[in-house]
Amino acid sequence: MRSLPRTFATISAIAALATAWPTLAAPAASAAAPLDQSIPSDLPRTARPSHYQIEVTPNATDLTFAGKARIDLQVFTQASSLTVHGNGLKVASAQLIAAKGGKSLPLTVAADDAAQTLRFDSASPIAPGAYRLDITYSGTIGTQPSGLFALNYPDKRTGKDTRALFTQFEAPDARRFVPSFDEPSYKATFDLSAIVPANLMAVSNMPAAREEKLSGGLKRVTFATTPRMSSYLLFFGMGDFERTVKKAADGVEVGIIAPAGSGDKANYARDGLAEILPWFDDYFGVKFPLPKLDNIAAPGSSQFFGAMENWGAIMTFERILLLDPATTSPAEIQDIYSTQAHETAHQWFGDLVTMAWWDDIWLNEGFASWAADKITAHFHPEWDFQLNGVDGREGAMAQDALPTTHPVVQKIRTVSEMEQAFDSITYEKGQATIAMLEDYVGADIWRAGLRSYMTKHAYGNTVSSDLWTAIEGAGAKDVNRIAQAFTTIPGVPMLRVQSATCKAGQTSLALTQDAFSLDPQSRGGAKPLWPMPLLISVGDAAPTRHLMAQKTETVTLAGCGPVLVNSGQLGYYRTLYDAPSLTKLTQTFGSLKPIDQYGLVRDNLSLSMAGYQDMAAGMNLLSAMPANASATLAADTAALWQMTYGLLEKGPVRDRMGALISRTWSTRLQQLGFEPKAGEALTDTKLRAQLIATLGVAGDTAVVTEARRKLQALATNPAALDGPLKRTWLDVAARNATRADWDLLRQQAGKASGVVERQLYLSSLGRADDQALAKETLALAISGTPDATSASQMIASVGSVHPELAFDFVRANQAAVYKLVERAGRPRFIARIVAASTDPKMEGKLKTFAATLPADEAKPVVQAQTALRQRVATRPTQRAQLAAWLAKSARR
Template sequence: MRRKLRAGATTAAAVLAFMLCQNASARDVAMPSISAENAKLAPLPETIPSSLPRTARPLHYTIQLVPDAASLSFGASVGIDLQVFEATPSLTLNGNGLTVTAATLLPEGGGAPITLTPSADEEAQTLTFAAPATIAAGRYRLDIAYTGPIGTQAAGLFALDYPDPATGKDVRGLFTQFEAPDARRFVPSFDEPSYKATFDLSAVVPTGDMAIGNMPVATSEDLGNGTKRVTFETTPRMSSYLLFFASGDFERSAITAADGVETGIVGPTGTGAQMTYARDSMAELLPYFDDYFGVRFPLPKLDNVAAPGASQFFSAMENWGAIMTFQRLLLLDPKLTSPGLKQGIYSVEAHEMAHQWFGDLVTMGWWDDLWLNEGFASWMAAKATDHFNPKWNWLLGQIDGREGAMSQDALATTHPVVQHVRTVAEMEQAFDGITYQKGQAVITMLEHYAGPDTWRDGLRRYMKAHAFSNTQSKDLWSAIEQAGGTDINRIAQAFTTQPGVPLVRVTSATCAAGKTTLELAQGEFSLEDTSGTSAQTWPIPLLLSAGEGEPVQHLMTGKTDQVTIAGCGPALINSGQLGYYRTLYGEEALGGILDGFAGLSAIDQYGLVRDNLALAMAGYQDLAVGMDFIAAVPADSDPVLAGNVASLYAALHEILEDDGAKAQLRDLASATYGPRLAALGFEAREGEDLTDTALRSELIRDLGGMGDPAVVTEARSRFQALATNPDALDGPLKSTWLAVAAANASPEDWDLMKSLAEKANSIVERQLYYAALGEAKDADLAQRTLDLAISGTPDATSGAQMIVAVAGLHPDLAWSFVRGHEDAVETLVSSSGRARFQARLVRASTNPEMVGTLEDYIAGIPADQAKPVSEALAKLKVRLRDRPRQRAQIAAWLQAR
C-alpha cells in the first residue's frame, strides 16, 4: 500500500550536521545554570539497585532531534551536564540500538574538549565512552552525536501509520514510549528512575506538522526548507522514562482547568470533534487530584496524545505533562465507542493523571517498587472515577481486578508486590496483575484500615517530602504512620513482601444474646495445593458483620482467632469486599448467607459470588456452591452486577464440552437475563443511564456468545446489512454486534469484514474489523486470519491482535502457526511484550500435549524471559487437572435443578 508521508526537503544527516555546529558554538559560550538541588547531587546509594557504575550522574540533558519519518531513522545530538564523583577511565551510560558518530567531554571550568572513544555492549544495553587519560572528579558536559532507527512497535521512537480520517490514505505519525527501559533507544542516557535530571528538547519536523513534548513549545523557527525547529521549555527534574515527543498531522483541543493548568487532547487532524469528552474529563479531574494530594500540578500544561494504533500490552503511558493513550481509549467516536469504552476513557485517563503525582512527581527508586506507581494509580483512578460517576457503581467492578490478581497470586509462579527486578527482561515483565491489581487491592484494604482521612494526610506528607525525588515503599508507610496510621507498616510489609493469597476459614459461627461468636483459622489459598495450609501468616484486617449489626474492624494475626461481634444473622468476614483474602465458610454459614442474600449490598453479593465460585473452581468446595451463589443474584439486580454475573454464565458455558449441559446452561442464562434484555431492547435509548447501555451490550455479547438463537439471529441480520450500508452498525453497540456475528461467521461474512477493514477511514474501526476476523469459531477461517496477519496488509499492531484473537478459540493452531512463522511474527510484537505474547497464545489451551511443548520452549529461552510462559504452563496444568471435575459438577448441578 502506498503511504502518504510528510517528509522534509532536507535529509536528517544534513540538518544534524548544521545542528551540531549550532550546538557547539552556543554551548561554548555558557553552561546552563545548575539548580541548588542539583548542586547537592551525591552518588547513587548502594541501597538503590543499578546496572550502571555509580561514578557519575546527570544534571541536565539538551537533546536535538532530526527524525526522518520516511526512512524510519533519526539523527540527534545530546549534551549531558553531569557530575563525576571519582576519578574514572570512562563513562558508561545506557544505549540500545544507537550508533555514536562523535563524543567529547568538556570540563565545566573550561579547557580543551576531550575526545572520547565509544563502544557498545548490546547485551547490557550500555555505551561506554573511554577517555585517553583518567577523568578527574568534577562537573562536565558530555556531547554526543548519534543516529538510530525509528521502530514500528511502541518502544523508543516509533512510527504509527494510520488512515487519514478525511482521505483514507495512510499517513504517519511519530511517538515515543520509554517505560521501562527504552529511553536508551532514543538518547544515550542514565536510563534508570533514580537518575533524575532536567531536559531541554528540540526537534526538526515538517513545517505543517505539530510537535508535542512534556512542556509547552518555547520557540518555533522556520528553517526555510519545508521544516521547522521546535524547542520546548525545560522540564522539571524527572526520570528519563517520562520524557516524551510526538509529531505529525495533529490537531489539539484545549481548555483551562479550574487550577489554571491548560489541559489539551491531541489527535490526528479530523478527530477534533471526538476530543471533548476526554478533554473535559481531564479538566474536571485535575483540581480533584491537586486537592487530594495537597500538591498542585507543577507543570503549566497537561496534554493527552491519541496514538492511532494499539498495543497488545498497554493502553496508555503517563509521560509527565504529555500522556500518550491509544486512540480507542481516548477519543470518543459516537460511531464506534461502546459504553464500556466510554467508561474506560474516563478511568484510564484518571489512572494516567494520578501518575502525574504517583510516579512522575515522586518516583520509585527502582523497578522493585513499580507498584508504587501502578498500584496507587489504579487505586486512585477507581476512587476518582467513582467520585465523579457515582451511578456507574465503579467500585463493584474493581472486584474483577482483585480476582484477576488472586488467580495469578495463587500459583507458585507468583511474586511479591515488591519484587526483585534486575535485568531488562524482568523490568519488561514487571507490569502484571500483581503489580497493578493486587497493589490496588492491598491499598484499598490499607486505606480502610487506617481511615480515609489519615490515609490522605499521610499521602500529602509523602508528596511534599519527596517531590521531584525518588522513594521506596518504606517511605510511604512511614508517612502514613506519622499521620496516625497504626500497624500500617506491619500489615503492608506482610502483604507486599510475601506472595500468596490468605485464606480465612470460618470453622464456627454461633449466635447468643444478640451477639455472634466466630471461630476463625488462617491458611493460604492455592490453585496447586488445595490443602489450604501455609507456613506463613499475614496480619489480616478483617471487616466483620452479622445480620443487621454494624461492621467491625478486627486484625487477625495468628493461625486461629475467636472474635465476638454484635448482631445475629448471616456472618460476613469481608464485609464491603475491602480485604485481599479469600473466605471459606462452613456449610451452615453458607446456608445463612444464601438465605439472606437478597438483603446484602450489591458489592457484597458480587464479592461473595466471585469468592465462592473461585473456591469451588479450585476444589475447596463443590461447584454447586458457586453455582448457587450465581443463581441467587436476582435478574433485576443492579445493572453492573447483572452484567457481571451474566458474564460468569458465559465463562462457565465455555468450560463445558457436553452439548446437553451447554444447552442447559445457555437456556438457564437466557431464561434469567433474556427478559431483562427484552425490557432494555436492542437499541440504545436517549437519556438512559450509561449503566443500562452497558448492560444491554453485555447481555447481547454474553447471550449471543452462548448461542441464544434470538440474539444470534439479530446479530447476523444486522451484520449482513453492512454489505450494502457500511454505516449500518454505527453506534455504541457496533463492537458488540460485530463480536457475536464474528463468532458465527461464514466465509462470506469473513470476506465482508476483511473488505470493511481495508476501506475504513478510522484506525479504530480498521482494527476492530481485523481483530474480529480472529473471533471465528470455524477453524478454516481462523487459519485464513493467521495467514492474513503476517501478509503485510494489516498494520503490525493489527496483525498481533489478530493472532491473539485466534488463540482464544484455537490456541493450538495459533501456537503452531507462530512457531512456524517466527521471523514474520517477530516484526509484529514489541521486544518488551514477546514473552507475554507467547503466553497469551495458550491461555485457553486444554491440550495435554501442550505441557511438554511449553516445557521445551521454556528450556530454550533465558530464565529472566520465561516468567509469563511459566505462569501459562502452571495454569494449563491446573486446567487439565480440574476441568473434568468442574464439568461433572456443573452438569450435576444443572440436572439437580
C-alpha cells in the same frame, strides 16, 4: 461538563486555595552525590546527570533519526571512562568538556549490546568535577511501541495512509532515543528541541518555548525545560495533529492532541481531564507543577499497554481516548475516563515522586489504579464503579494463587524482568492492598499521610517503606506491619470460618488462617502468617473491625444472624465458610449490599473452581442474584454466567447451560431492547451490550439471528452497525461467521475510514468458531497487508478461540510473527495466546518453548504452563459438578 467537586465549586474557592499549596523544595540544580549503593543500577556510579540538552531530527520516511545530546554531569571519582545506557544507537562523535572551561577530551565509544550500554573511553584520566558530555549519534525509528516509533493510519479527512511518530520509554527504552542514565533514580532536567517538517506538530512534556523557520520546509521547535524527572518520562511526538484545549480550575491548560480530523471526538476526554486534574491537586495537597497537561491520541494499539504517563504529555491509544459515536462501546466510554484518571494520578505517584528502582514499580501502578477508581467513583457514582475493585482483586488472585507468583515488591535486575513487572500483581494486588489499608486506617488519616509523602519526596525517589512511614506519621497504626506482609509475602491469604455459634445475643466465630492455592500439590506444609484486617458484619449490625494476627482465633461479636466476614469486599483474602454459614448467606443474599453480593459470588465461584467446595456452592449464589439488580451488577453477573458456560465442552450439558442462561437473561434484554434509547443511562447501554454478548456466546437464537442480520446489512450499508454496540454485534456475528460473513468482514476492514474501525473488523476475523476461517485469519496476519499492531491483534483473537491452533501457527511461522511483536513482549504474547487452552499436550509444547529462552525471559511462558496444568487438572471436576448442579436445578 460535569460539575466540579465541592472543593473547586467556584473560582473564588480556587483563589482562596491558591495560597494553601505547600512550598515544594526546589530540585537540586546539579547532582550532589553518586547513586546510593542500596539502589540497584547497571551503571558504575562514577557519575550522575543533572541536565540534558537534546536535539532530534527524525526522518519519518526512512525510519531513522539523527540526534545531538549535551549532558551536564558530575564525576565523583577519577575514572578512565564514562558509561551510560544506549540501545541501537550509533555514536558518530563524543567529547567531554569541563564545566569551568578548558580543553575538551575526545572520547572513543564501545557499545555493549547485551548490557544496552555505551562506554566512553578517555585517553587521559577524568578527574572528579563537573562536565558536559557532548554526543552526536543516530538511531532507528521502530514500528512497535518502544523507543521512538512510527504508527501508520488512514487520514481522517482523506483516507490516505499517513504516519506519525511517538515515544514510549517505560521501562528501559529512553536509551533507544538518547544516550542517557536511563534509570529512575538518575533524575535530571531536560531541554528538548526537534527539527521537523514545518506543516507538522511537534509535542513534548513542556510547551514549546520557541519555533524557528529553517530551510527545506523544516522548523526547529524548542520546548521549555522540564522539571527534574526520570528519563523514562520524557516524551516526543510528531505528526499531522490538532489540539483542543481547556483551562482547568487550577489554571493549568489541559489539551487533547489527536490526528487531524478528529474534531469533537476529543471533547469528552478533554472535559474529563479538566475536572480530574484539580481534584488530584486537592487530594494530594500538591498542585500540578507543569504549565500544561496534554493527552496525545496514538492511532493503533499495543498488546501490552493502553497509555503512558509521560509528565505533562500522556500518550493514550486512540480507542480509549477519543469518543467516536460510531465505534466507542459503553465500556470504552468508561475506560476513557478511568484510564485518563489513572495516567493523571501518575503525574504525582510516579512522575513527581518516583520509585527508586523497578522493585517498587507497584508504587506507581497500584496507586494509580486505586486513585483512578476512587476519582471515577467520585465523579460518576451512577456507574457503581466500586464493583471494579472486586474484578481487580479476582484478577490479581488468579495469578497470585499459582506457584509462579511473586511478591508485590519484587526483585528486578534485568531488562526482561523490568518488562514483565507490569502484571496483575503489580496493578491489581497493589491496588487491592492500598484499598484495604485505606479502609483500615480511615480515609482522612490515609490522605494526610499521602500529602505528607508527596510534599517530603517531591522531585525525588522513594521505596515502599517511605510511604508506610508517612501514613503512620499521620496517625495510622499497624500499617507498616500489615503492608510489609501483603507486599513482601507472595500468595493469597484465606480465612476459614470453621463455625459461627449464636448464644445469648452474641455470635462466636472460630477462624483459622490458611493460604488459597490453585495448585492442590502446594496446599500442604507451612503457611505464611498475614496480619489480616477483617471487617465482619453479623445480621443487620454495623460491621466490626478486627486485626487477625494469629493462625487461629475466636472472635465474639454482638448480635445474631448471617455472618459476612469481608464486609465491603476490601480485604485481600478469600473466605471459606462452613456449610451452615454459607447456607444462611445464600438464603439472605437479596438483603446484602450490591458490593457484598458481587464480592461473595466471585469469591465463592473461585473457591468452587479451585476445588475447595462444590461448584454448586458458587452457582447457588450466582443464581440468587436478584432479577432487578442494578444495571452494573446485572452486567457483571451476566459476564459470570458467560464464564461458567465457557467451562463446558460442546454437548448436551453446555446446551442445557445455554438454555438456562437464555431463560435467566433474555427477559431483561427484551425489556431493554436491541437498540439503545435516546437519553438512556450509560449503565443501561453497557448492560445491553453485556447481555447481547452473553446470550450470543450461549447460542440464544434471537440474539444470534439479529447479529447475522446486522452483519449482512453491511453489504449495502457500511454504517449499518455504527453505534455503541458495534463491537458487541461484530463479536457475536464473527463467532458464528460463515465464509461469506468472513469475506464481508475483511472487505469492511479494507474500507474502514479510521484505524480503530479497521482494527475492530480485523480482530473480529479471528473470533470465528470455524477453524478453516481461523487459519485464513492467521495467514492474513503475516501477509503484510495489515499493519503490525493489527496483525498481532488478529493472532491473539484466534488464540482466544483456538489457542492450540494459534500457538502452533506462531511456532511454525516464528520469524514472521516476531516482526509483529516487540522483542521484550514476545513471551507475554505467547502466554496470552494460550490462556484459554485446556489441551494437556500444550503443557509439553510450552515447556519446550520455554527451554529456548533465557530464564528471565521465560517467566511468562512458565506461568502460562503452570496455569494450563491447573486448568487441565480441575476442568473435569468442574464440568461434572456443573452437570450435577444443572440436573438438580432442572428438578426444582
